[in-house]
Amino acid sequence: MGCTTILVGKNASFDGSPLVARNEDSANGEFDPKRVAIVRPEDQPRTYTSVLSHVSIDLPENPLRYTSAPNAVDHEGIWGEAGINSANVAMSATETLTSNERVLGADPLVTYRTAQGAKDDPDYVPERPGGIGEEDFLTIVLPYIKSAREGVVRLGELLEHFGTYEMNGVAFSDADEIWWLETVGGHHWIAKRVPDDSYVTMPNQLGIDSFDLQDAMGEGREHLASADLQQFIEENFLDTSLDGVLNPRDAFGSHSDSDHVYNTPRAWYMQRFLNPTSNTWDGPNADYTPFSDNIPWSRKPERKVTIEDIKYVLSSHYQGTPYDPYGTSGPADLHHLLRPIGINRHGQLSVLQVRPYRPESSRSLQWIAFASNPFNTLVPFYTNVDEVPAYLSDTTARVTSENFYWASRLLAALADAHFSEVIPEIERYQQTTLASGHAFVHTTDAVLSGNSTVSDDDVRQILATANAEFVDRIKDETNEVLGRVLFLASNNMSNRFSRSDN
Structure with a gap:
């Protein structure tokens, strides 16, 4: 599912609040009506079953109240997407990510398989449930966490146990910090704390571009990961760096031609807006173009980022560039070359603001927009x-x-x-x-x-x-x-x- 995420650390935001925001976009040709809901503890299931993957999970007995932005028509499940619980912890799930063949060959995604044959047949193969995914994440994690870090740990444990059928990026925030988790194959994951003075742009592509594996395997101050990640990397020759410094985007992500029309242009435009004079963004001498694979995952903005800035970048359609689908200047074949951030198939946008001064x-x-x-x-x-x-x-x-x-x-x-x-x-x-x-x-x-x-x-x-x-x-x-x-x-x-x- 195509989405776009922006995360803003507390020292980079206009009021000192960590800000988490994501467009939820449906697949091409689909429009899923959305609504806002409050889920009370008594309404939270104690056994959860995924509609798409058929996996069943026993949930704790002490859920918190939380907000959610579920599908209004639930034939494919809840799809809670974004919310804040009564402990003032926010969660946004998920940004669908890309991966590569080496990762998926080493740790395949856990996909649902239907039963084969009749039960009485000697060669009958029973149904195999799949892993957990975007349909499930908010419902099985947000009611049970009291900090952003706890969110990473709980989701990480669920991923290691049940696996996932898709690549996911998930954000957690509280009044102090933001953590970003990315899945690596079917059961592995990494997570990184967003720097307080920086923002992060995420356009459907595995994004983390630097990672302290020693910290993740040790104290976990700024980095967390599945317990066997280092062994997993070594055994499957996933670290492609020449200097031994792990770049997760290179090791676990993709660099396909389709990224250059679907993903990298969105990061380019968001950073072009928030750091207009930090780099050259246009012309033959541009530092970064819509097709650059090395656009930073996080960076310091030139000024503090506001709610309106977030709404603007998540609504943008490359205005002021030759790639604007509403543009009237420049070559016509460029107007629809790139996938806009502000696209027709948005379901909902949630900007999650946990204010430390209140x-x-x-x-x-929870700032809400639809369509x-x-x-x-x-x-x-x-x-x-x-x-x-x-x-x-x-x-x-x-x-x-x-x-x-x-x-x-x-x-x-x-x-x-x-x-x-x-x-x-x-x-x-x-x-x-x-x-x-x-x-x-x-x-x-x-x-x-x-x-x-x-x-x-x-x-x-x-x-x-x-x-x-x-x-x-x-x-x-x-x-x-x-x-x-x-x-x-x-x-x-x-x-x-x-x-x-x-």
């Missing part, structure tokens, strides 16, 4: 609540403007076909709603600061009421811009004619 009861925000990012907006949602407003939670398979997912998808489909005419309306909508979102957070924080003696139950109710009131405003704003865009699109239909009969 009390634990109001510390965490195609160039045309949607982010809505801040306090996660320490027991309910979700219907506009965010009541998505079904039926198309209707009465929920945020379908309203956002309708808006995008209308706007895309009339981009130049309607983009001013979209930009006003985005600025108005994002400004309102920040104002909503400031106001709600102030109300809680003025009521320091309220109980935790009262805080949850205050936050739930505030969420509901703000989402009502977003619904009104979205309906208004949808109406304006529909009017402009209707006036630009191909069967229009200038002569009027009244």
Whole structure:
């Protein structure tokens, strides 16, 4: 599943919060309706069974409450994707990654196999469950962790035991740090702490480009890994470095031609925006191009990164370059050469913000957007609540403007076909709603600061009421811009004619 991730360490973010953000994109030709959910401890399964891989896992008896962004139609499983639990730990899962033949030959993926033949036949082969994957990760990990590091350890143990049927990148954060985990083959994994002063860009490609194996096998200060990783590397001749310094991207990742139109351009554009003067990004003397395999996994930004910066890069379609699909200048064959970050098949975007300067009861925000990012907006949602407003939670398979997912998808489909005419309306909508979102957070924080003696139950109710009131405003704003865009699109239909009969 194609996705794009950006991680921002606490000293690189605008307010000192570690920030984790990821576009969840469906496969080409598929559109999975999404919603926001709260999973209470009593609703968490004690035995979990994957729909796709049929693996069953016994879960602990003490789950925490957590938010989730699951599929609205669950015939293929939950696909919880992104959330924050009541211990203020955030998780985003997963960024689908690439690998290479050497890794997959040494540790094959654990794929589901159907039963062969009838049970009474002498040559009957029973069903073989597969490993765990994106469908499962959030549900079986997030309710049971109280720090980002604990998330890495729990998921690592599950991967070693059950294996996985796909290559995955998973982010964990708390109020202090971010950890990024990448799977290596069917049962192995590596994880690295994101530097506090840096950001990370991840475009569907195994990304970590430096790794201290000694730290991972020892104290684990900044690096963690499956227990036998060093032996696994040595026995299978996976370290391709000439100087003995492990580069996981070279050892475990891919460098295919398809990467250069699907993956590397997205890292190039995100870093081009966040570090515009640090390198030469264009022309014959460029340090990095859309086709470079050595674009850094992490780097220090030129200024602190904001929520709006994250929304911009995760909505981008190479604007300002010859590769913009909405562009009108430059060779036409370049306009659709590269896979945009802001693509048509976004399901949801979650920006997970765990704020160290706020009390634990109001510390965490999950900023939510649905459908195609160039045309949607982010809505801040306090996660320490027991309910979700219907506009965010009541998505079904039926198309209707009465929920945020379908309203956002309708808006995008209308706007895309009339981009130049309607983009001013979209930009006003985005600025108005994002400004309102920040104002909503400031106001709600102030109300809680003025009521320091309220109980935790009262805080949850205050936050739930505030969420509901703000989402009502977003619904009104979205309906208004949808109406304006529909009017402009209707006036630009191909069967229009200038002569009027009244």
